[in-house]
Amino acid sequence: MxxxxxxxxxxxxxxxxxxxxxxxxxxxxxxxxxxxxxxxxxxxxxxxxxxxxxxxxxxxxxxxxxxxxxxxxxxxxxxxxxxxxxxxxxxxxxxxxRGQLTANPAKGVSAPRKQRTLPKNLDVDEVNQLLEVNEDDPLAIRDRALMELMYGSGLRLAETVSIDVRHLSLSSGEIRVVGKGDKERKVPFSGMAREWVTKWLKVRASIANADEPALFVSKLGGRISHRSVQKRLAEWGQKQSVASHISPHKLRHSFATHMLESSQNLRAVQELLGHENISTTQIYTHLDFQHLADVYDKAHPRAKKKEEK
Structure with missing residues (x-):
């Protein structure tokens, strides 16, 4: 409209x-x-x-x-x-x-409740397929480092783009990111994410402008834009023959889903994602119901079956 x-x-x-x-x-x-x-x-x-x-x-x-x-x-x-x-x-x-009104006329008016849909995630095989980028071109190294970091640490698009080199600590494997509401948090990054960020730092100077603080830069040398990241991820998805459309949020959701499935620790994943409320994290949970049923059967005292005599 x-x-x-x-x-x-x-x-x-x-x-x-x-x-x-x-x-x-x-x-x-x-x-x-x-x-x-x-x-x-x-x-x-x-x-x-x-x-x-x-x-x-x-x-x-x-x-x-x-x-x-x-x-x-x-x-x-x-x-x-x-x-x-x-x-x-x-x-x-x-x-x-400012003293121009005494009451808020919009306070009691609410929008119709929206249906919370689960974002789709990539399975582990699709992630591996996407990240098998082994080209020597600096931009390809940048893109793999970017994708490894987004999936490896569950970062939002805006958080990834806003990272400066000084926010990285390769020795401790931590990144300082600024999330929604300008809330700062530290997130760990290790394994393949750390390896490919290190590779990118070695070639970054061949592209980045001399005074550019951004970790990820475009081919013109300045901080890469949101739109460029979205476009490059979609292109890599097609190039790597991944059936699903690749987007920054899909990598973040895949991180959350795979972490939850492996750890069953909702509170820890909440901290990693930078969610203020755990209810936000819960929309990422689509754990196998049979797994939950098995946990219930084994844990609840009234669900345990009597041993046969």
């Missing part, structure tokens, strides 16, 4: 501009999140103008419900509508903080 082209009255636009600056300077949100908030808020503000509103103080819960209903009629996904309402709630909280 494209935002209306009608210009916003200053009483609607000026508070938005102050909110955008607040997100940038005080909240420190990622550029991606800032752009999402701006797009959603500008769209809603345009709709409010068409509904006859000229000031944010005129918005009440009825208007917010109308905005949500319009989004549903326009075919918005539940996740997109949730993002829209979340941005509106945050904006109204900002206005309350």
């Amino acid at each position: 494209k935002p209306p082209t009608i210009p916003l009255p200053s009483d609607l636009q000026n508070p938005l501009n102050r909110f955008y600056e607040y997100l940038r300077s005080e909240k420190g949100l990622s550029l991606h999140t800032q752009r999402n908030y701006k797009q959603q808020l500008e769209t809603m503000a345009g709709h409010l103008v068409t509904m006859g509103l000229k000031d944010w103080s005129q918005v009440d819960s009825t208007w917010v419900r109308q905005l949500a209903s319009k989004g549903m009629r326009d075919g918005m996904k539940a996740s997109s509508l949730a993002t829209r309402l979340s941005s509106l709630r945050s904006f109204f909280d900002f206005l309350i903080l």
Whole structure:
């Protein structure tokens, strides 16, 4: 749904501009999140103008419900509508903080609950097939190091792209990454990930600009972009004849799934993935039910079968 082209009255636009600056300077949100908030808020503000509103103080819960209903009629996904309402709630909280509102009209309005679908993962054979890249070209070495690290440490795309060389400790096998909400954590990397990152560091200087801090750089010498990583992974999936489409999130999910299947330690995997809530980690669990049934049969005192006499 494209935002209306009608210009916003200053009483609607000026508070938005102050909110955008607040997100940038005080909240420190990622550029991606800032752009999402701006797009959603500008769209809603345009709709409010068409509904006859000229000031944010005129918005009440009825208007917010109308905005949500319009989004549903326009075919918005539940996740997109949730993002829209979340941005509106945050904006109204900002206005309350600044003393421009006394209550948040979006607080009691919620999006329809979205169905949480399990992302598909690669099986171990597919991962091995993908990572059998043994070319000497520096870009191929970079790509294998990148894929080994994403799968080996379960990193998000944004986390991988933002890694600087100084964030690495090859001796201890640790990387400092900045995840969602600018939360910093250390993740281990070893084995093939460590081996191929080391190989990449040996050839990185032949591509990287002299003053470039990024670990992974493009052929132009600067920090590699999100889009380039997505494109290269998809290309390697085709080149290595992997049946599944390869994406950064699929490598992360495969890491989570394989770690859970091997360790059965949900809390540890939560820490490795950088999830604030364990419920987020639980959507990655699709362990074999028979395995769970076997554990139950062996562990629960009322499930144990009596020994035959």
